[in-house]
Each structure stands twice: as C-alpha cells, then as structure tokens.
Amino acid sequence: MKIRRILATAVAAAVTTPVVLLSVTPALADAKPSAASRAQQRGEQGKPSIEELEKAAEKAQQAYDDAVAALKAARAVLKVALSDDAPLAVAAKAATKEAADAATAKANADKALTDARGARAALPETAGADEIAAADKAVTDAGTAAVSAADAKAAADAKAATAGQVAQDARVAAVQEYSKVQDASKKALKAKKAADKALADARKEESGPDEPECVFESGLRTAVSGLPSKIVAGSTTDFAVRVTNGTGKTLDEVSPRVYFHATDKTGYNVIDDAFHLQWSSAASPAWKNVEGSAAGSISPLKAGAHAEVKLRLKVDAKAPAGDGLALVAGDYVNDDESCGGNLPTEYGFELLAAGSVADDVDDAKPGKTTPQTPDTKPQGATSTTPVDSGTPAATGSLASTGSSSALPRFAAAAGAAVALGAVAVFVARRQRADSAS
Structure with missing residues (x-):
C-alpha cells in the first residue's frame, strides 16, 4: 500500500471527522490480513503452522x-x-x-x-x-x-x-x-x-510482503497561489499548487494533495460536498476531476526543481455561507519504491453566499499545521477545546462565533487533525516495518 493511498484517506478522514481518524488510522496501517487469519489460511491450505x-x-x-x-x-x-x-x-x-x-x-x-x-x-x-x-x-x-x-x-x-x-x-x-x-x-x-x-x-x-518505509520529507514543499481569501458560492475559481523539490535528490513521481473542507456559519454542518475540484498540468492539459485528494502527478521532479498543477474549484450555488479550509500537501514514490511526503498546510477562506459581492479580496494565506493538545494555543490565540463525545467537536466541526473568531479555531482544529493523521500513518508504518524485521 503506497503512502499516497494512505495519506489521501487520512486527509479525508481527518478533515471530515477528526475523532474517527484516531480510530481509523490503525486500521489503515494494518490493512493486511491478521496473523490469526493468515495462520488459518495456512492450515486450510495444508501448510504447517x-x-x-x-x-x-x-x-x-x-x-x-x-x-x-x-x-x-x-x-x-x-x-x-x-x-x-x-x-x-x-x-x-x-x-x-x-x-x-x-x-x-x-x-x-x-x-x-x-x-x-x-x-x-x-x-x-x-x-x-x-x-x-x-x-x-x-x-x-x-x-x-x-x-x-x-x-x-x-x-x-x-x-x-x-x-x-x-x-x-x-x-x-x-x-x-x-x-x-x-x-x-x-x-x-x-x-x-x-x-x-x-x-x-x-x-x-x-x-505480509515487505513494504518500503515512507518517511516524512520536509524538503518537499507545496504552496498555493491564486486562491482567494473569499469565495462566492456558485463561482468557479482557478488557482495553482506549486511543488518544490528541496530534498536534494530526483523524485520519480510526485503527487500534489488538495482537499477542501468547510462548515456553515454555525460551525456544525459540514459542507464539503459543495466543493468540486479539477486539475490540469502542462503534461496533461485536459481538465480532470480530483479523486479523493490526488491532484495529478509530476514525473519526475529533479532536485531543486519545481512544477505547478493548475486547479479549478467549483462551488455549488446552494452552498451556505461559512468558513473553509484548503489543505495542501504532497507525496512521492520513487522507482526503487522508496516513498515519503510532507504534512498538509492549511489555507483559510471565507465562503460567501451565492450572489454576494466579494470585496477587499486577498490571496488566502498559508497557516502552520501543527498537532494540538488541550494545553496548546492554536492560531488566533484561541484556546483549543479537547475533543469529547459530548461536544459538537466530536462530529468533526467547531461551533462558530463569527467569521473573525471561528476561522482561526476551525483552521487550527482541522489542520491539527490532518497533522495528527499523517503523523500517525508514518509512525504506524515505521512500527510495522520494525516488527517485521
């Protein structure tokens, strides 16, 4: 199982339901049959246990x-x-x-x-x-x-x-x-x-078969350009993701990862389904739908080089006003099956109702994706509330108190969930590799 499939699933689960991520990640890491199952299969095949x-x-x-x-x-x-x-x-x-x-x-x-x-x-x-x-x-x-x-x-x-x-x-x-x-x-x-x-x-x-150990690669950088800080429902927005290879070695196949997550103004209702994303690149100019979070492929990307993937975001006109977050990351797989990726970066934006006029629009700014704990302060200096099954946060959303304060808390919580998910995947793969040796 390559990191791209794991990371894509982790990103989707993280931004949708952070609580679910913590229970799903071990299952993702242990997707192979259990030892008991394999032992039973060996017995059924007449092989010694x-x-x-x-x-x-x-x-x-x-x-x-x-x-x-x-x-x-x-x-x-x-x-x-x-x-x-x-x-x-x-x-x-x-x-x-x-x-x-x-x-x-x-x-x-x-x-x-x-x-x-x-x-x-x-x-x-x-x-x-x-x-x-x-x-x-x-x-x-x-x-x-x-x-x-x-x-x-x-x-x-x-x-x-x-x-x-x-x-x-x-x-x-x-x-x-x-x-x-x-x-x-x-x-x-x-x-x-x-x-x-x-x-x-x-x-x-x-x-199970040996799998290469995928590593965290800070030298692989992904950045968004042209994504506005305000997006009107019913509109189409073109922007780009630049992938830069600062690893010092050629990466044979690099895949940008982009995922949009948003809630309405209450902070409780997830409206991710209102976002439709397509990608295009110089090597593949025709627009194609982003499946999961995979926004195309760059093959190869030499050390020190960068490449861009064009993206087109369409938002349903019926989408309510709310706050959103674009999560951008990247991963790679080499011909020798070595693999790795970076942690997602969040770009917060305000979602305006259809027919609204967006004024004073700047480009969305990148935030810093870091795992959060109940004792840490997220972006905007707003305290983080621990996830609890008795709170709305357990459903994957945060309560909104207005666009000025909800977005920082929203970005911090979602970004932290993604970071935790990606880190958990890396750790799970490392632990599995160690136990097999």
Whole structure:
C-alpha cells in the first residue's frame, strides 16, 4: 500500500471527522490480513503452522547440536587412533621390534652353524675320535639352534604383520567412522538450515510482503497561489499548487494533495460536498476531476526543481455561507519504491453566499499545521477545546462565533487533525516495518 493511498484517506478522514481518524488510522496501517487469519489460511491450505515449524526448527537445531558433539568426539578418537601412542600402534611397534630381534638371533644362529661346519671340515686327518665327536656335536647343536631361531623369526614376523595390520585397520576404521559422523553433521546442518528457512518464509508470509518505509520529507514543499481569501458560492475559481523539490535528490513521481473542507456559519454542518475540484498540468492539459485528494502527478521532479498543477474549484450555488479550509500537501514514490511526503498546510477562506459581492479580496494565506493538545494555543490565540463525545467537536466541526473568531479555531482544529493523521500513518508504518524485521 503506497503512502499516497494512505495519506489521501487520512486527509479525508481527518478533515471530515477528526475523532474517527484516531480510530481509523490503525486500521489503515494494518490493512493486511491478521496473523490469526493468515495462520488459518495456512492450515486450510495444508501448510504447517508457525508453531509446527518452530518445533521442527527446534528439533533440527537439537539434532545439529548433537551431530556437532558427535563430530567432536569422533575427531578426538581419530586423533588418538592416528597417533603413535595408540595401544595398537604401540603393540605393533613392539611386535616389529621382536621380529627384528628374532631376525638378528636367526642370523647369529645361522652364522654359528656355518662356523661349526667350518670347524668340523678343518679337522686334520690326525684328529682323534674325541675331537671329531665334539665337532660333530657342535654342528648338530648349531643346526638345532638355527632351526629354532628360524622358527622364532617366522613367528615374530607373523606377529608383527598381524599387529601392524590390526593397527592399520583401526586407523582406517577411525577415519571411516569420522567420515560418517562428518557426513551426518553436514546433513544435520542442511536440515537445520532448511527448517530455519521454512520458518522464516512462513513468518514472512504471515507478516505480509515487505513494504518500503515512507518517511516524512520536509524538503518537499507545496504552496498555493491564486486562491482567494473569499469565495462566492456558485463561482468557479482557478488557482495553482506549486511543488518544490528541496530534498536534494530526483523524485520519480510526485503527487500534489488538495482537499477542501468547510462548515456553515454555525460551525456544525459540514459542507464539503459543495466543493468540486479539477486539475490540469502542462503534461496533461485536459481538465480532470480530483479523486479523493490526488491532484495529478509530476514525473519526475529533479532536485531543486519545481512544477505547478493548475486547479479549478467549483462551488455549488446552494452552498451556505461559512468558513473553509484548503489543505495542501504532497507525496512521492520513487522507482526503487522508496516513498515519503510532507504534512498538509492549511489555507483559510471565507465562503460567501451565492450572489454576494466579494470585496477587499486577498490571496488566502498559508497557516502552520501543527498537532494540538488541550494545553496548546492554536492560531488566533484561541484556546483549543479537547475533543469529547459530548461536544459538537466530536462530529468533526467547531461551533462558530463569527467569521473573525471561528476561522482561526476551525483552521487550527482541522489542520491539527490532518497533522495528527499523517503523523500517525508514518509512525504506524515505521512500527510495522520494525516488527517485521
């Protein structure tokens, strides 16, 4: 919902019924479906509720936390399994040393056998029976020792091979287990992200589409020229609204806002329906009716530039004499959807009965639109009476005590209502934007 539609509605409501504005503005700001309504719609569409998605996200978070803890434990196991201090690694190292010692023992036994055989062969022919018997026994004993050393080496080699394989298998198993836990952790993280996204998407859907935050823009100025301070019923009056871009940036689409509000001399009867407004511009010269308060469009308006929109006011001849107020404001929307606007300025005028002669007519002067409180003084130094359901002010009008005193009070009250309405809209949009983030 763009600010132009909100502000137009706020202006119309404010100048017609200030009391109604205060109750209508929140509805304008919350025009999107309620959270309960959207939750019901989600249920009807077979989609999980926000509560269900929150539980799923909580469950996915817990699963991920568990997976992270398991990954940490598996990493510790892997570190131990790959270290030289692992029990199986120590056992394999010991078995390898035993095999090396057995190999040395076998080599020594083989050498002893060779030496014994050499000694037997070196005996002279004159050797006695005892010498020959001793040499033969040495060969036999060395052979027996060599066979035992060979058997011991074979056993040590087998033990070392087995211990090494067991240690290697343990390392491989630890790596494989860590890989499984790592994959589980990645899957848990993926599931967590999916659950979080589903919840975030659902919350975004529930809160409605993002809307740009419209801002109050004092650099956008609107001013009326050629509007007389006295207008005769049944007459047609041409005047203009100048829009000046003092924001320091180009505004892609600017819309002047103009609304006429008046009461008869009693101050109780609203006669807004007697005013008919048309607009024309250089880009669109044909006269067109002002719908609501939208008096045309200026696209674009460069920084420091100004443009005028011509306006033609027709007042019904049957309109009674009274006091009136022209409320003028402006808003803009850029191509990037940023938007903003200024607060309305009031131009007071006296409405004369049909056939009257307006003399000493000056241009209507701009007043200062400021929110009023029961403790403040409006224009004309007339005290402001708080709106109360038991007073005529609650119907959107003020009691009149004559044109000289009624107009300042009328202008102050209506202008204050519009200012309050516009400010309320801006604040409501800001609050809604903050709550959605």
